[in-house]
Amino acid sequence: MSTxxxxxxxxxxxxxxxxxxxxxxxxxxxxxxxxxGFAVITLVPIILMFYMAFTDWNALGTPHWTGLANFQRLARxxxxxxxxxxxxxxxxxxxxxxxxIALALAILLNQKIRGVAFFRAAxxxxxxxxIVAIAIVWNLLFSPKYGPVNQFLTWIGVAHPxxxxxxxxWAMPALIIVGTWREMGYYMILFLAGLQTxxxxxxxxxxxxxxxxxxxFLHITWPGLRPTTFxxxxxxxxxxxxxxxxxxxxxxxxxxxxxxxxxxFIFQKSIGVSSNAPGTGEFGYASAASLILFxxxxxxxxxxxxxxxxxxLRKPRWTPVPLALGLVAFALAVASFASGYSLGxxxxxxxxxxxxxxxxxxxxxxxxxxxxx
Amino acid sequence: xxxxxxxxxxxxxxxxFSAFLLVPFFWMxxxxxxxxxxxxxxxxxxxxxxxxxxxxxxxxxxxxxxxWLKNTLLLSTIVTILQVLTGSFAAYGFSRVRFxxxxxxxxxxxxxxxxxWQAYMIPQFILMTRLGLTGKWLWPIIILQTFGAFGVFxxxxxxxxxxxxxxxxxxxxxxxxxxxxxxxxxxxxxxxLASLALLTFVNTWNDYMGPLIYLRDRAxxxxxxxxxxxxxxxxxxxLDALLFTGSVLSVLPIAVIFLFGQRFFIEGIxxxxxxx
Numbered sequence: 001m002s003t004x005x006x007x008x009x010x011x012x013x014x015x016x017x018x019x020x021x022x023x024x025x026x027x028x029x030x031x032x033x034x035x036x037g038f039a040v041i042t043l044v045p046i047i048l049m050f051y052m053a054f055t056d057w058n059a060l061g062t063p064h065w066t067g068l069a070n071f072q073r074l075a076r077x078x079x080x081x082x083x084x085x086x087x088x089x090x091x092x093x094x095x096x097x098x099x100x101i102a103l104a105l106a107i108l109l110n111q112k113i114r115g116v117a118f119f120r121a122a123x124x125x126x127x128x129x130x131i132v133a134i135a136i137v138w139n140l141l142f143s144p145k146y147g148p149v150n151q152f153l154t155w156i157g158v159a160h161p162x163x164x165x166x167x168x169x170w171a172m173p174a175l176i177i178v179g180t181w182r183e184m185g186y187y188m189i190l191f192l193a194g195l196q197t198x199x200x201x202x203x204x205x206x207x208x209x210x211x212x213x214x215x216x217f218l219h220i221t222w223p224g225l226r227p228t229t230f231x232x233x234x235x236x237x238x239x240x241x242x243x244x245x246x247x248x249x250x251x252x253x254x255x256x257x258x259x260x261x262x263x264x265f266i267f268q269k270s271i272g273v274s275s276n277a278p279g280t281g282e283f284g285y286a287s288a289a290s291l292i293l294f295x296x297x298x299x300x301x302x303x304x305x306x307x308x309x310x311x312x313l314r315k316p317r318w319t320p321v322p323l324a325l326g327l328v329a330f331a332l333a334v335a336s337f338a339s340g341y342s343l344g345x346x347x348x349x350x351x352x353x354x355x356x357x358x359x360x361x362x363x364x365x366x367x368x369x370x371x372x373x
Numbered sequence: 374x375x376x377x378x379x380x381x382x383x384x385x386x387x388x389x390f391s392a393f394l395l396v397p398f399f400w401m402x403x404x405x406x407x408x409x410x411x412x413x414x415x416x417x418x419x420x421x422x423x424x425x426x427x428x429x430x431x432x433x434x435x436x437x438x439x440x441w442l443k444n445t446l447l448l449s450t451i452v453t454i455l456q457v458l459t460g461s462f463a464a465y466g467f468s469r470v471r472f473x474x475x476x477x478x479x480x481x482x483x484x485x486x487x488x489x490w491q492a493y494m495i496p497q498f499i500l501m502t503r504l505g506l507t508g509k510w511l512w513p514i515i516i517l518q519t520f521g522a523f524g525v526f527x528x529x530x531x532x533x534x535x536x537x538x539x540x541x542x543x544x545x546x547x548x549x550x551x552x553x554x555x556x557x558x559x560x561x562x563x564x565x566l567a568s569l570a571l572l573t574f575v576n577t578w579n580d581y582m583g584p585l586i587y588l589r590d591r592a593x594x595x596x597x598x599x600x601x602x603x604x605x606x607x608x609x610x611x612l613d614a615l616l617f618t619g620s621v622l623s624v625l626p627i628a629v630i631f632l633f634g635q636r637f638f639i640e641g642i643x644x645x646x647x648x649x
Contacts (some may be wrong), residue, residue, distance in 0.1 A: 027471075030466025030550075031469060034636055038520040043485065046488055122395055123390075125631065128579070129628070130624060131579065132581055132597045180394075189643055244488035244582070290491065291492070293489060
């Protein structure tokens with residue numbers, strides 16, 4: 001007997017192949033209108049950023065591969081170091097305050113009380129108000145001499161109320177207050193959505209067993225909210241480290257450089273913050289700062305991921321996967337730097353680095369997608 | 374008894390808290406009706422002595438409110454339509470058509486959410502300039518706001534909740550995939566489309582950074598950049614009350630939209646976890 005494939009099978013294989021081709025064309029025809037725009041304004045710029053950070057690209061002239069030169073320059077630049085410190089000074093208190101208040105609000109407003117819709121709307125409304133209007137109002141509310149805030153403080157007996165946005169020590173706290181005021185409603189909604197996925201019966205059962213409110217929170221609410229908490233802290237961290245518009249409209253980085261953050265540095269070294277303050281057009285240098293901002297966000301996400309993994313009781317206590325991947329990525333990055341730098345393999349080095357960074361990005365994504373499950 | 378006391382404390386807390394949240398808005402509205410000199414007064418005057426309703430007329434002549442609002446409305450409408458169309462179209466491809474590389478492509482979409490915009494705005498700016506788009510009417514902002522990952526993400530989540538059997542029977546009836554998108558998926562996605570449309574509209578309306586970077590011609594200014602220049606303007610800064618009048622006018626449309634579509638905002642954010 002011959003062993004040729006029977007005709008029907010061959011036909012099916014052929015048909016499956018044709019179907020796949022057809023589906024590919026069909027799928028792309030759906031995705032293309034959005035994807036073309038998305039590639040031009042987001043995907044390609046992100047890939048370019050990784051490249052530009054290692055070049056001396058400026059407004060004029062062609063870019064040259066300069067390896068780590070931009071990063072060495074950043075490390076020596078005291079303005080940039082201060083900007084990094086101030087970014088953390090804004091981000092850390094802002095993350096904690098916003099997260100805690102949003103969670104508390106969500107728990108309060110998840111109860112059956114009258115007027116709950118009003119309170120939720122009130123908490124959320126600042127988030128959809130334009131940042132410019134917010135800055136106009138808060139700047140005048142914080143006005144040191146005549147502003148309502150300080151008049152109130154004087155009235156309750158504070159002898160020397162702070163200068164808020166015109167004082168270099170109080171400008172950042174003022175920004176943190178406004179940032180928290182603005183964003184907590186948004187995270188409250190995320191927490192509320194998370195709370196609604198926790199079965200009510202669990203609380204009923206705990207009540208029957210005589211568990212106090214605090215114990216119910218500790219043993220039901222907190223574990224039940226874990227995926228939400230993780231997602232919120234990651235998003236909140238990214239939002240806080242990249243802060244720019246709030247500062248730009250309220251203090252423009254001042255007074256002095258007291259609220260000058262990394263995003264400001266990036267703007268100043270490239271396209272400029274506003275038409276009054278044109279940028280210096282050092283696109284390569286600014287991209288190096290961008291890359292550092294990106295890695296700060298990434299590190300924070302991975303850190304969150306590890307903490308999240310460890311607090312998951314159903315899984316093994318310690319999952320070394322992200323850490324191991326991080327170490328491998330770091331080693332590869334160093335290796336590609338070194339090769340690119342010493343052997344003059346600029347572009348290849350960059351490519352290797354890009355592959356690594358993209359891999360890193362993928363981990364980031366998997367983490368974000370966990371929340372969707 | 375203690376239950377009642379607890380409830381009362383809860384209410385007091387919530388009311389105080391709402392006051393903290395809403396006082397700035399109250400102050401904004403009241404100041405918009407004051408005389409310039411009365412915006413700052415010791416002690417604070419919450420309610421104006423005489424309501425200066427004419428502020429709402431003056432602001433149109435003292436500032437380019439008309440141009441700004443017109444531009445912003447136009448921009449937000451165009452972006453909303455384009456985002457809803459291309460976003461739901463791509464979402465159909467991602468959720469209903471199987472082809473190799475689809476998941477990797479979707480991953481690329483989601484991945485960009487994790488990259489702060491500040492990190493890649495420079496290459497984006499250079500690219501836009503090279504393509505000759507910078508400074509061309511409102512085009513840069515339209516492109517910037519339309520092709521976000523957000524619409525695709527939100528619509529894909531929703532499409533996946535629609536039973537496959539519906540499209541299957543439509544396919545048997547001879548409807549093409551485009552027909553299914555148009556006649557089955559879109560009509561069934563009302564709430565998700567509303568969420569996407571409202572969030573996109575508000576987001577574009579409030580966008581400050583995009584217009585700040587890309588719009589250099591005053592004739593194309595949106596309300597946000599317009600207000601900011603009005604504030605920085607020496608002539609404008611002496612007109613404190615009018616600045617507030619402008620602010621109220623910039624927030625008003627959003628407040629109205631929010632009032633009527635609150636449910637969609639909250640559902641949109643709760644399902645996607647994003648704002649666009």
